[in-house]
Amino acid sequence: MFELLGVPPQALFGQLLLGLINGSFYAILSLGLAVIFGLLNIINFSHGAQYMMGAFVGWMLLNYAGVGYWAALILAPLLVGATGFIIERFLISRLYKLDHLYGLLLTFGLALIIQGIFRNQYGSSGLPYSIPVELSGGQNLGFMYLPNYRAWVVVASLTVCLATWLVIEKTRLGSYLRAATENPTLVGAFGVNVPRLITLTYGFGVALAAFAGVLAAPIYSVNPNMGADLIIVVFAVVVIGGMGSILGAILTGFGLGVVEGLTKVFYPEAAATVIFIIMIIVLLIKPQGLFGRAP
Amino acid sequence: MTIRQLAAAAIISASAVISASAQTPVKIGVLTDMSGTYSDLAGPGSVWSANKAVADFNATSKAVKAEVIFADHQNKGDIASGIARRWYDTENVNVVVDLVTSSTALAVNEIAKEKNKVALVSGAASSDITGSKCNANTLHWTYDTYALANGTGTAVVKTGGNTWFFITADYAFGQALERDTSAVVTANGGKVLGSVKHPFPAQDFSSFLLQAQSSGAKIIGLANAGADTTNAIKQASEFGIVQNGQNLAGLLVFISDVNALGLKTAQGLIFTEAWYWDLNDGNRAFAKEFAAANNGKHPTMVHAGVYSSVIHYLKAVEALNSAADGAATVAKMKATPTEDKLFGKGSVRADGRKIHDMYLFEVKKPEESKAPWDYYKLRATIPAAQAWRPLEQSACPLVKKS
Numbered sequence: 001m002f003e004l005l006g007v008p009p010q011a012l013f014g015q016l017l018l019g020l021i022n023g024s025f026y027a028i029l030s031l032g033l034a035v036i037f038g039l040l041n042i043i044n045f046s047h048g049a050q051y052m053m054g055a056f057v058g059w060m061l062l063n064y065a066g067v068g069y070w071a072a073l074i075l076a077p078l079l080v081g082a083t084g085f086i087i088e089r090f091l092i093s094r095l096y097k098l099d100h101l102y103g104l105l106l107t108f109g110l111a112l113i114i115q116g117i118f119r120n121q122y123g124s125s126g127l128p129y130s131i132p133v134e135l136s137g138g139q140n141l142g143f144m145y146l147p148n149y150r151a152w153v154v155v156a157s158l159t160v161c162l163a164t165w166l167v168i169e170k171t172r173l174g175s176y177l178r179a180a181t182e183n184p185t186l187v188g189a190f191g192v193n194v195p196r197l198i199t200l201t202y203g204f205g206v207a208l209a210a211f212a213g214v215l216a217a218p219i220y221s222v223n224p225n226m227g228a229d230l231i232i233v234v235f236a237v238v239v240i241g242g243m244g245s246i247l248g249a250i251l252t253g254f255g256l257g258v259v260e261g262l263t264k265v266f267y268p269e270a271a272a273t274v275i276f277i278i279m280i281i282v283l284l285i286k287p288q289g290l291f292g293r294a295p
Numbered sequence: 296m297t298i299r300q301l302a303a304a305a306i307i308s309a310s311a312v313i314s315a316s317a318q319t320p321v322k323i324g325v326l327t328d329m330s331g332t333y334s335d336l337a338g339p340g341s342v343w344s345a346n347k348a349v350a351d352f353n354a355t356s357k358a359v360k361a362e363v364i365f366a367d368h369q370n371k372g373d374i375a376s377g378i379a380r381r382w383y384d385t386e387n388v389n390v391v392v393d394l395v396t397s398s399t400a401l402a403v404n405e406i407a408k409e410k411n412k413v414a415l416v417s418g419a420a421s422s423d424i425t426g427s428k429c430n431a432n433t434l435h436w437t438y439d440t441y442a443l444a445n446g447t448g449t450a451v452v453k454t455g456g457n458t459w460f461f462i463t464a465d466y467a468f469g470q471a472l473e474r475d476t477s478a479v480v481t482a483n484g485g486k487v488l489g490s491v492k493h494p495f496p497a498q499d500f501s502s503f504l505l506q507a508q509s510s511g512a513k514i515i516g517l518a519n520a521g522a523d524t525t526n527a528i529k530q531a532s533e534f535g536i537v538q539n540g541q542n543l544a545g546l547l548v549f550i551s552d553v554n555a556l557g558l559k560t561a562q563g564l565i566f567t568e569a570w571y572w573d574l575n576d577g578n579r580a581f582a583k584e585f586a587a588a589n590n591g592k593h594p595t596m597v598h599a600g601v602y603s604s605v606i607h608y609l610k611a612v613e614a615l616n617s618a619a620d621g622a623a624t625v626a627k628m629k630a631t632p633t634e635d636k637l638f639g640k641g642s643v644r645a646d647g648r649k650i651h652d653m654y655l656f657e658v659k660k661p662e663e664s665k666a667p668w669d670y671y672k673l674r675a676t677i678p679a680a681q682a683w684r685p686l687e688q689s690a691c692p693l694v695k696k697s
């Protein structure tokens with residue numbers, strides 16, 4: 001068998017595909033962050049906690065109310081998104097006149113509180129959540145065994161990312177959003193309720209995180225720290241893609257998933273570091289990020 | 296300071312000395328993972344167990360006045376060192392117990408030696424704690440990588456699992472576990488085909504599992520712990536590893552991990568542990584009290600080890616009438632046979648290794664489990680004489696070579 005860079009090509013294809021799957025999670029999460037930052041100028045540090053809440057709400061719906069995976073995929077984002085409305089309305093909205101730093105501190109503190117509550121209640125070792133029967137099993141692709149659920153993750157994530165991008169770039173609602181980012185006062189003068197628009201956007205970003213959480217529940221351990229471990233990487237993804245750039249967040253999310261996947265083959269010890277190395281290089285060469293506009 | 300204040304200070308310190316002569320004061324610091332991935336298998340449960348040990352000891356003896364404090368070492372060696380230094384130097388802590396990760400245990404045992412205090416390790420695993428890094432101020436209580444490797448490795452190789460691939464957490468513990476298990480596998484005639492080191496902690500193991508799959512090894516050894524192990528097992532079942540003829544060997548599995556996986560995913564796993572709550576009446580009584588105080592969770596072997604080590608420490612302090620000299624206290628602990636309600640009779644060796652039986656368990660099938668936390672079947676008892684690294688193989692300088 002011929003080898004590519006010392007690795008059989010079949011193994012390489014497998015790893016590329018796995019990277020793409022992990023990239024799906026980065027893409028949905030960084031998309032939510034980018035939407036929130038783009039409109040609210042808030043660096044939402046509680047995004048990881050909200051992702052975790054999505055997974056936990058999915059688990060609670062199943063265990064307390066008997067609601068299965070498919071319904072949870074819709075319900076959990078709605079419920080967690082609703083908590084986002086409340087947080088924005090009563091807490092974040094008071095900080096718009098202040099420096100970015102205050103929003104960061106507020107959301108970071110919220111994340112710690114949310115994680116603490118869940119840890120107290122459910123412990124840190126996690127809860128079991130099974131893959132829905134319709135998606136159990138897998139396909140033998142020749143070069144690897146692809147579980148059906150992982151294929152679904154890529155499809156679901158691509159659909160959601162594409163739909164979000166279309167709404168923001170191609171619809172009237174999206175144009176209001178983009179206009180409000182540029183000049184909220186002027187948009188308000190045209191009769192658009194800008195504060196409500198902002199609340200909705202934050203709720204939507206949070207719902208995206210919760211959606212990713214439900215997607216993750218059957219394959220990752222559902223535990224209170226699951227978001228904290230992931231969110232730092234996702235922030236690096238957003239910085240590399242360019243703060244606030246929607247398309248940048250999506251493409252970088254998938255791209256970095258692949259880069260990380262390849263690192264796991266060639267030098268697995270560095271798999272946790274490689275994204276940050278790329279972040280440093282990008283910041284040095286193009287400080288506004290790969291897809292960001294220069295200020 | 297005025298003369299009046301000086302006098303007051305003198306009186307206060309004098310009265311402290313008087314009360315001390317009646318009851319030896321001891322401050323026990325539980326240094327553990329209070330918030331991270333290991334906080335269920337140690338964490339608040341370890342603090343409870345230390346307090347329980349003090350309460351049980353006080354019920355039989357009034358010689359020691361023990362106080363328990365705790366802190367979160369966040370599984371980082373530097374944070375653990377900082378807290379241990381502060382405790383030993385300025386807060387009069389005599390003994391640090393638990394220490395959940397090998398990196399924190401190996402950091403704190405150095406400090407215990409430097410300050411002539413005591414460290415009693417329960418949560419950490421590296422066999423280096425009583426090997427090349429051993430010292431006269433540290434005891435390793437519950438289990439170690441040698442005993443895990445020896446128990447699980449031998450059993451698996453003997454039942455035909457003679458080719459191995461390791462998925463290893465990339466820090467002191469994982470490396471020690473992989474090293475010790477590889478030695479056992481090779482010694483029993485098996486072969487190690489390769490290994491991959493993953494960052495700690497990791498979420499996604501699919502890439503590592505795929506590498507393990509293509510290695511063709513019969514056994515995939517998981518040299519990691521906590522959420523890393525549960526994530527790896529969960530994803531291995533997703534990728535059809537077991538259906539395709541490979542088997543998983545969890546080298547360090549706690550009952551909290553089995554609870555997190557659920558019996559449906561965890562059934563059939565074989566691993567070595569030092570203690571299980573349902574082995575005898577004494578353990579069951581302890582577990583019942585533990586569960587009532589800890590949200591229904593049942594104790595792990597780490598919790599039982601914290602209890603047992605604190606009991607033995609307090610006995611030594613009582614015998615010496617002092618906790619001031621760490622090395623002397625540890626020497627006394629080594630000289631006295633151990634006995635408590637959770638581990639029964641045992642001993643502490645010259646290298647600091649606590650000696651007791653180990654057990655090989657298998658996780659029950661869902662239909663075999665009759666109650667919550669009824670998870671294990673006992674496959675074999677590994678007698679104390681065979682469970683641990685023989686002293687003559689020890690790299691510990693405290694062991695006199697004949």
